[in-house]
Amino acid sequence: MRDSRSEKLxxxxxxxxxxxxxxxxxxxxxxxxxLSLSGADAVASGRVTLWPVETSLASFKSLFTGTPIMRSFWxxxxxxxxxxxxxxxxxxxxxxxxxxxxxxxxxxxxLAMVFTMIFNxxxxxxxxxxxxxxxxxxxxxLWLPGLVxxxxxxxxxxxxxxxxxxxxxxxxxxxxxxxxxxxxxxxxLSKPMLATLALFYGVGYxxxxxxxxxxxxxxxxxxxxVLVQNMIKSTSMIQDFADPTMLxxxxxxxxxxxxxxVMIVPILAVYPLLQKYFVKGVMLGSIKG
Amino acid sequence: MNAAxxxxxxxxxxxxxxxxxxxKRFKTNLPLLLMFTPVILFYLIFRYAPIGGLxxxxxxxxxxxxxxxxxxxxxxxxxxxxxxxxxxxxxxxxLVLSLLSLAVGFPIPIILAIMLNEVRSMAFKRTVQTIVxxxxxxxxxxxxxxxxxxxAMENGLVNRVVEQITGNTYPFMYEKFxxxxxxxxxxxxxxxxxxxxxxLAALSAIDPxxxxxxxxxxxxxMRQIWHITLPGIRPTIILLLILSMGRVMEVGFDQVFMLxxxxxNQIADVISTYIYRIxxxxxxxSLTTAMGLFESLVAFILVFTANTIARKFDQGLW
Numbered sequence: 116m117r118d119s120r121s122e123k124l125x126x127x128x129x130x131x132x133x134x135x136x137x138x139x140x141x142x143x144x145x146x147x148x149x150l151s152l153s154g155a156d157a158v159a160s161g162r163v164t165l166w167p168v169e170t171s172l173a174s175f176k177s178l179f180t181g182t183p184i185m186r187s188f189w190x191x192x193x194x195x196x197x198x199x200x201x202x203x204x205x206x207x208x209x210x211x212x213x214x215x216x217x218x219x220x221x222x223x224x225x226l227a228m229v230f231t232m233i234f235n236x237x238x239x240x241x242x243x244x245x246x247x248x249x250x251x252x253x254x255x256x257l258w259l260p261g262l263v264x265x266x267x268x269x270x271x272x273x274x275x276x277x278x279x280x281x282x283x284x285x286x287x288x289x290x291x292x293x294x295x296x297x298x299x300x301x302x303x304l305s306k307p308m309l310a311t312l313a314l315f316y317g318v319g320y321x322x323x324x325x326x327x328x329x330x331x332x333x334x335x336x337x338x339x340x341v342l343v344q345n346m347i348k349s350t351s352m353i354q355d356f357a358d359p360t361m362l363x364x365x366x367x368x369x370x371x372x373x374x375x376x377v378m379i380v381p382i383l384a385v386y387p388l389l390q391k392y393f394v395k396g397v398m399l400g401s402i403k404g
Numbered sequence: 405m406n407a408a409x410x411x412x413x414x415x416x417x418x419x420x421x422x423x424x425x426x427x428k429r430f431k432t433n434l435p436l437l438l439m440f441t442p443v444i445l446f447y448l449i450f451r452y453a454p455i456g457g458l459x460x461x462x463x464x465x466x467x468x469x470x471x472x473x474x475x476x477x478x479x480x481x482x483x484x485x486x487x488x489x490x491x492x493x494x495x496x497x498x499l500v501l502s503l504l505s506l507a508v509g510f511p512i513p514i515i516l517a518i519m520l521n522e523v524r525s526m527a528f529k530r531t532v533q534t535i536v537x538x539x540x541x542x543x544x545x546x547x548x549x550x551x552x553x554x555x556a557m558e559n560g561l562v563n564r565v566v567e568q569i570t571g572n573t574y575p576f577m578y579e580k581f582x583x584x585x586x587x588x589x590x591x592x593x594x595x596x597x598x599x600x601x602x603x604l605a606a607l608s609a610i611d612p613x614x615x616x617x618x619x620x621x622x623x624x625x626m627r628q629i630w631h632i633t634l635p636g637i638r639p640t641i642i643l644l645l646i647l648s649m650g651r652v653m654e655v656g657f658d659q660v661f662m663l664x665x666x667x668x669n670q671i672a673d674v675i676s677t678y679i680y681r682i683x684x685x686x687x688x689x690s691l692t693t694a695m696g697l698f699e700s701l702v703a704f705i706l707v708f709t710a711n712t713i714a715r716k717f718d719q720g721l722w
Contacts, residue, residue: 125626133528139593146553147553211439212440215436219437228447234704236700239679239693241457242684243460243689244449244454262446321543324545347552368553375546386538
């Protein structure tokens with residue numbers, strides 16, 4: 116189809132605006148990468164924009180040797196892997212029965228769960244529950260209270276419901292029980308949804324901040340989010356940790372930038388692989404309404 | 405066929421104890437129920453027990469007597485809250501920040517989705533999408549760091565530009581108006597791409613022949629968007645508006661906590677940060693639970709009202 120002049124203008128404007136939006140999303144990150152890779156003088160005098168100046172790995176060196184970032188990195192990895200595994204397991208255990216038409220009271224259970232999405236006890240009563248269970252200062256306090264996200268559970272349930280009914284009829288005739296149907300048919304067919312929700316839970320645990328701040332007192336158990344937040348809030352903390360001879364070769368800004376890079380890299384590593392899945396997953400959730 | 409429930413009506417009623425539809429239903433339900441038991445426990449302990457714990461808003465909670473034995477004080481803490489100008493300010497801040505975020509932030513993913521939908525080059529579209537979805541997955545710690553780096557007084561990218569133009573730097577993070585703008589802008593920046601996904605899904609369901617017909621009739625791009633695209637995704641828009649209405653009372657804790665500073669506290673202190681500071685750090689459990697209960701109730705009423713309105717358009721959630 117031939118475009119009229121106004122249409123050409125529309126498309127041109129559209130491309131320009133979208134390019135600006137995309138750049139706005141990527142430039143701040145490029146700036147931080149450049150800061151983390153630049154020399155201390157260049158950072159301090161503000162000569163770094165989008166490209167490293169006086170390229171040096173000093174910031175990363177001080178970050179790894181002068182701060183407990185490695186320990187908190189492994190804490191984050193541990194919190195994320197175990198938390199995601201547990202959450203996925205229990206979310207499946209919630210979504211599968213609710214997706215079965217013959218399951219007793221599925222409507223009642225669904226309503227009872229959805230109710231907790233729009234009305235909840237809030238921070239203090241939740242804290243008291245965790246405290247009374249003796250979970251304070253253990254990672255269980257990060258995993259258990261947020262084990263199932265009702266929203267994610269509903270997404271998974273509708274993914275299960277959309278599988279063709281004939282397949283599990285056939286499996287039943289072949290002598291498959293409910294667990295067999297779940298493990299051999301439903302789960303393998305729901306891989307996109309499983310990948311999506313694992314990403315959502317994983318990112319949630321990786322970025323966990325408030326729960327760690329509230330429930331974990333032992334600084335050795337801090338994850339990266341809380342450690343980096345502390346580093347940003349107080350420059351003196353960086354100076355406490357860092358080796359004094361190092362301070363001559365780096366700036367707090369450079370170290371912070373390096374810490375941000377360490378936090379982002381794992382997310383950026385899995386994100387492109389899972390993008391097509393989460394787009395599908397979110398769209399699936401929207402159709403059901 | 406009569407109108408008996410389908411599950412029980414299937415097949416002839418067998419009288420044996422271990423046969424018949426009821427037994428069959430129980431047999432398939434047993435593994436499901438076993439599987440479901442931990443889920444029930446989870447919801448009872450971590451979702452419903454805290455709701456029960458809300459009673460301490462009406463009690464003088466102390467650690468020794470616990471939730472059950474602490475003395476009742478009725479609406480005392482609510483009176484304290486609503487007579488204190490400081491807490492009224494905090495409620496106002498919460499509403500101002502979230503309503504502004506909603507008013508400014510809600511249309512943007514819709515516009516972004518429509519813009520993406522009008523792109524013809526698939527490669528360009530995919531690249532832009534990949535980039536704009538990404539900030540959603542970054543934590544607020546990182547975004548606050550990016551924001552403070554960009555707007556810093558010394559060496560901040562934005563202030564370096566401002567300095568070149570005006571000769572002076574501007575304390576963006578320390579002035580109320582610019583702080584609120586940055587707060588709202590950073591929220592939009594983080595989630596606009598991700599929130600656009602749902603609208604893109606709705607857009608892909610619109611029949612392309614409608615556009616062809618409109619083009620035949622001489623409708624320009626803007627008219628097509630106004631008369632075809634927007635009505636086409638109206639159900640999705642209303643549905644998401646309801647969902648975000650329910651969240652009006654909760655400005656995310658992380659975002660406020662990371663971005664706030666002493667200079668802007670007058671406008672930047674919200675219910676969630678207040679509950680954290682006064683409740684958890686100051687151990688004023690009953691007072692802040694009363695605040696939390698007020699917050700939950702208002703949110704509940706908002707969702708209900710929004711849903712009732714949406715039902716008039718046949719778009720209700722329930």
